[in-house]
Amino acid sequence: MSNRGNKSGGVKPRQIINNIIFLGPVIAFLILMLIYPLVYSLYMSFHKWELTQITPPSFIGLKNYINLFKDPLFWHALKIQIIFICIAIPLELIIGLLIALLFQIEFKGNNIMRTLLLLPFFILPSLSGTTWRFILHPTYGVFGAIYRFLGKEPVDWLSNGTLTFIAVIFQDVWRTWPFIFITLYAALSNFPQELKEAAAIDGASKFQIFFSITLPLLIPAITVACFLRLIDALRIFSEVYVMTEGGPGNATTFLSIFIYKNAFRFFQMGYANAAGYILTTIAMIISAIGLTRIFSREIYEY
Amino acid sequence: MRKKVIRSLIFILALIIVLIELIPVILLFLTSIKTNMAIWTSPTPFHPFKPTIEQYIGVFRETTFFKNIFNSIYIALWTTFFSVLGGSLASYALARFPLKRKKEISIGIIFTRMIPQIALAVPIYYMFRKIGLLDTYTGMILAHTTFNLPYVVWLLLPFFQQIPKEFEEAALIDGCSYIKVFTKIFFPLVSSGIIVAIIFCFLGSWNDFIYTLVLSNVKTTTAPMLVTTFVGMYAPEVGKMSAAGILIILPVFVLALTLQRYIIMGLSGGGVKG
Numbered sequence: 001m002s003n004r005g006n007k008s009g010g011v012k013p014r015q016i017i018n019n020i021i022f023l024g025p026v027i028a029f030l031i032l033m034l035i036y037p038l039v040y041s042l043y044m045s046f047h048k049w050e051l052t053q054i055t056p057p058s059f060i061g062l063k064n065y066i067n068l069f070k071d072p073l074f075w076h077a078l079k080i081q082i083i084f085i086c087i088a089i090p091l092e093l094i095i096g097l098l099i100a101l102l103f104q105i106e107f108k109g110n111n112i113m114r115t116l117l118l119l120p121f122f123i124l125p126s127l128s129g130t131t132w133r134f135i136l137h138p139t140y141g142v143f144g145a146i147y148r149f150l151g152k153e154p155v156d157w158l159s160n161g162t163l164t165f166i167a168v169i170f171q172d173v174w175r176t177w178p179f180i181f182i183t184l185y186a187a188l189s190n191f192p193q194e195l196k197e198a199a200a201i202d203g204a205s206k207f208q209i210f211f212s213i214t215l216p217l218l219i220p221a222i223t224v225a226c227f228l229r230l231i232d233a234l235r236i237f238s239e240v241y242v243m244t245e246g247g248p249g250n251a252t253t254f255l256s257i258f259i260y261k262n263a264f265r266f267f268q269m270g271y272a273n274a275a276g277y278i279l280t281t282i283a284m285i286i287s288a289i290g291l292t293r294i295f296s297r298e299i300y301e302y
Numbered sequence: 303m304r305k306k307v308i309r310s311l312i313f314i315l316a317l318i319i320v321l322i323e324l325i326p327v328i329l330l331f332l333t334s335i336k337t338n339m340a341i342w343t344s345p346t347p348f349h350p351f352k353p354t355i356e357q358y359i360g361v362f363r364e365t366t367f368f369k370n371i372f373n374s375i376y377i378a379l380w381t382t383f384f385s386v387l388g389g390s391l392a393s394y395a396l397a398r399f400p401l402k403r404k405k406e407i408s409i410g411i412i413f414t415r416m417i418p419q420i421a422l423a424v425p426i427y428y429m430f431r432k433i434g435l436l437d438t439y440t441g442m443i444l445a446h447t448t449f450n451l452p453y454v455v456w457l458l459l460p461f462f463q464q465i466p467k468e469f470e471e472a473a474l475i476d477g478c479s480y481i482k483v484f485t486k487i488f489f490p491l492v493s494s495g496i497i498v499a500i501i502f503c504f505l506g507s508w509n510d511f512i513y514t515l516v517l518s519n520v521k522t523t524t525a526p527m528l529v530t531t532f533v534g535m536y537a538p539e540v541g542k543m544s545a546a547g548i549l550i551i552l553p554v555f556v557l558a559l560t561l562q563r564y565i566i567m568g569l570s571g572g573g574v575k576g
Contacts, residue, residue, distance in 0.1 A: 139345075
């Protein structure tokens with residue numbers, strides 16, 4: 001007999017065993033390695049907790065959070081994180097969209113060029129960090145060579161706060177616009193061709209077709225791509241840590257780097273966990289908004 | 303005729319875009335085949351130089367490259383195995399079982415993929431320190447599974463949901479167990495999704511830097527960490543950094559170039575059907 005015919009509404013033992021076999025390992029793992037650390041992190045964030053543990057952890061309630069809100073460096077980290085997101089993601093979206101549209105046109109080598117464009121996205125973030133550090137180097141890097149070619153004294157970009165911030169944005173745009181490009185390209189390729197043809201016959205101009213047909217149909221793909229980028233931009237760490245170590249000064253100390261430094265440089269585990277919790281909360285709010293929008297539309301329609 | 307001219311112009315434009323985009327990779331490669339002296343004297347591709355493999359030999363002889371690569375592969379393989387096995391079982395159940403609240407459970411699992419890794423790495427570091435899992439393979443594999451497992455669920459859920467219900471109903475009525483239905487019917491049907499999951503779990507683990515930085519020391523350090531030890535940026539270090547970097551991205555590039563179709567499917571997860 002089928003074990004899904006539950007007329008009484010009760011769950012049959014066999015179904016319970018199936019649930020345990022199929023879902024049990026994953027749920028157990030997630031509780032042990034995700035839920036427990038997060039609860040533990042919350043617990044630590046209410047304590048003065050030094051990694052060195054010369055003094056044992058002492059309960060201080062919300063003091064870490066209060067100190068955090070008084071810490072100008074935390075606000076600075078939050079501010080540059082927001083500026084970074086607001087500049088980098090729109091740039092990536094515009095470049096990605098324009099080039100995705102360009103590649104909709106058939107030309108020689110379209111296929112291979114598309115793949116080549118994707119390569120930077122597969123460079124390890126940490127290697128991207130070292131590579132850019134090297135390119136920007138005044139003596140060995142191309143940047144230094146360009147300055148010398150123009151007859152000027154090479155400028156060390158990574159010793160100037162503003163220039164370093166620009167370089168980090170540049171690095172991020174370089175590495176991740178191909179992701180938006182390929183997502184939008186895939187979505188564009190799936191469009192029904194008849195729609196565009198019908199509009200063209202009706203005498204619509206290319207711009208009209210783009211703004212009244214193509215763009216609205218692309219919105220779901222743009223939403224998913226930007227949502228994933230937003231989540232990654234919010235937790236950006238490796239590339240910046242390797243490229244600038246958060247410096248010069250604190251010019252590129254994003255939230256993740258702020259947390260890392262507090263935990264493993266200053267050994268303030270309680271303080272670091274409090275900051276970690278705030279970052280997690282921001283990420284969860286964004287995910288809640290993003291995921292419910294994506295899921296309500298795409299997946300649970302059956 | 304006009305159309306042909308426009309197409310050639312677009313071809314040239316696209317070619318320029320590709321070249322500009324690949325400049326950093328090209329520079330990295332060119333630097334990896336220069337002598338220490340040439341790195342200093344010819345920093346751009348327009349300066350002539352004689353290619354050499356001495357940087358690669360330097361990486362092999364003077365660094366822990368092979369050890370780090372072994373660690374990377376070992377950790378990535380086990381992480382991939384656990385993530386894909388656990389993730390595919392769970393997403394099958396979440397897509398097919400008559401469960402209550404499965405939408406909430408699915409979104410809950412996928413939610414965990416969005417947690418900033420550094421916020422998780424700090425408490426995990428402390429947990430591992432207490433139970434002696436710092437700088438162990440077990441610890442690294444567990445840590446890497448935290449981000450790969452939710453990814454597999456997010457990726458595979460729509461694959462399982464797309465399969466018509468009749469496929470399993472017939473089998474279940476015939477008395478097959480869910481495990482048999484899963485292995486005999488579903489696993490083959492979602493094989494392309496499984497391939498994507500394997501590729502991306504491996505890459506995710508291969509590319510990870512945060513957990514290696516926080517949790518590993520001498521024994522389990524992975525390859526990305528090796529590259530970052532050369533950031534002192536003297537000429538010999540730049541050369542070795544480039545050579546090691548090229549060696550580490552080479553397998554990734556080969557994967558991306560040969561398995562393009564799967565890569566595009568995997569990038570946006572289940573949300574977009576590529």
